Amino acid sequence: MNDLDTARARKTKSPFIFIVGTTSLAFVVSQLDVSILNIALPQIATSFKADISELQWIVDAYTIAFAVLMLSAGGMGDLLGSKRLFQFGLLVFGIASAGCGFSWNPFSLIAFRVLQGIGSAAMIPSSLSILNQSFAHEAKQRSKAVAWWTAAGGVSIAAGPILGGLLMHVSNWRMIFFVNVPICLIGILLSIKLKESEKHVNKGFDIPGQFSWMLALTALIAAIIELHHLGFNNPIIYGALIFSALMFILFLRIEKKATAPILPLDMFKSSTFNVLILLGITLNGSYYGTVFVLSLYLQNVLGYSSLIAGMAFLPLTAGFIISNLISAKLMAKYGTRIPILAGLTIGTIGYTGLLIAHAGTPYWQLFFPFITIPMGMGLAVPAMTTGILSTVAKTRSGTASAVLNTTRQAAGAMGVAVFGAMANGGTAAIVQAVTISSAISAICIFSLIFLIRRYLKIA
Missing domain, CATH: 1.10.287 (Helix Hairpins)
Structure with a gap:
């Protein structure tokens, strides 16, 4: 390679890193807030003298607001411009995070958690839309960008319990919210240099x-x-x-x-779109619900402290990092079908491995499912996201992203509610919940292999 080729390569690589890095900051803080809170709930309960119901709403107020508003945010991004909505979402999320850190009772914390959900609903579809439009004419670059963006969110989900345990070890639960503020500020400053995306003709708002x-x-x-x-x-x-x-x-x-519908029903005429949405629902419902139960299992059954329980989730972080990078390479070479099928197979094996969990299971026996479950998701999710975007025009990428993320967040909330309900009743119920949730997840994910092979119309 001569000096001119090297210069061109650097010029191409620099905007890619900047765009992916900037948009990924939004996904990092939004996904981090999904998982970081679970470790802090006992301390919040002590601080506010909150009961179980109040704690549950502190967790789910964010997810509900996130899920119910994301469709509108996706449409607004397509109408008003993704960059503007992205910056607005970061600003709202940063302010709401500071409010959570300064909250004075359970109800104020719930209110600020709702505001966090509003911010997330604005910045997640718009960040993915920015990626899609920035690399609309470069399929390999787009696949790689989505894989890195997804990796950032996946690592954040997995790292949430670890970071939460560390922050509480050196400070208290309020720090898990304050840590979002500088990340949002950096994202706003960096986004100034992003190009504005294409817009639809404004036909009104639904x-x-x-x-x-x-x-x-x-x-x-x-x-x-x-x-x-x-x-x-x-x-x-x-x-x-x-x-x-x-x-x-x-x-x-x-x-x-x-x-001007917020959910264009013609999108669902595509069997590829439908099966990938179902895939997102199944993966999120299984993962969020299982990790919630595992958090109770590690602390209430195995007796781990919040710090040790957080560190026990470290293999999940490693699994996401490794598999997201592999997924990008597989998509570049084989398309989306192979990474999805491989991810579902590995995920099924991982959930099956959790069936061994009991009241005295040593951690080394949990290591295998703890690393294979996120590896399966990390392979499948970037390919799923890329496949969704490929089924729509680039000017509707914000709406398509919003549909995918809305259904995934709603499924995550339902997974936590359903699997969490099975864990209500002492250590025996928690162990039973781990077994049942793992079996349900393995069966559902394995069943999707047959749907993908039959109905996925893209390579």
């Missing part, structure tokens, strides 16, 4: 669609969260489920007739 979607999803998740507290026969529970179903039907009718 307020009825957003309102009905928000009510449908909020009622559904709230019913699942409170199910193990109130019981299915409680009128609040079945009333919320009926209300959610009615609102969802109304939402579909509104979207069918809307001139």
Whole structure:
């Protein structure tokens, strides 16, 4: 390679690193907040004298707001420009994180967690849209960019318990929120140099669609969260489920007739789009729910401290890093199908490995599933995300990203609620929950292999 070729290579590589690095900061803080809080809950309960219900809403207020508003944020990014919405999301998330750190009671913390969810809903679809449009004409670069972006989020989820344990060891629970503020500030400053993305012609905003979607999803998740507290026969529970179903039907009718729907139903005409959305739902529901149960298992059954429990999740971080890098190389060579199928196979093996967990399981026996589960996800998720984006026009990438991430976040909240409910009742119930959640996850993920092979229409 001569000096001119070297200079060109550096010029090409520099914008790639800058764009991916800047957009990944948003994914880092948003995904970090999904997992970092679990380790801190006992300390928050002591600080605020909070009961279990209040703690549960502190966790899920963020996820609910994130999930219910992401569809609108995706559409707004396509209409108003992804860069502007990306900067707005970082600003809101940073302010909300500071508010969480300074909160004075459970209700103020829940309110600021909702605001964090609003910020995440704005910056996640817009960050992925920036990536998609920046490398729209370079398929290999786009696959590589999405893989690195996904890797950043995956590592953040896995590293959340570790970082939370370390921060609480040197300070207290408030620091897990304050750590987000400088990251958001750096992201805002760096994003100034990003190019603005293409926009749709402004045809208005789908307020009825957003309102009905928000009510449908909020009622559904709230019913699942409170199910193990109130019981299915409680009128609040079945009333919320009926209300959610009615609102969802109304939402579909509104979207069918809307001139600028937040959920363009024509996207679902693609079998590839549908099966990849189902893949995202299954992976997130299994992973979030299982990790939640494992956090209880490590601390309440095996007796690990918060710091040691956090460090025990270190293999998950390593698994995500290794597999995301491999996924990018596999996509460049084989397309999206092979990484997805390989990831599902490895993930199935990992969840099956957790079936050995009992009250006295030594950590070395848990190491294998702890590293293979994230390796499976790390292979499949970048390819899944790239596949979703390839099914739509680049000007609709923000909406497609929002649909994917909305369904994944909603599935994650449901996974925590369902698997967490099984763990309610002492150490024996927690051990049983690990076994049942692992078996369910393994069966569901293995079943997807057959759907992918039959319905995935892209290489």
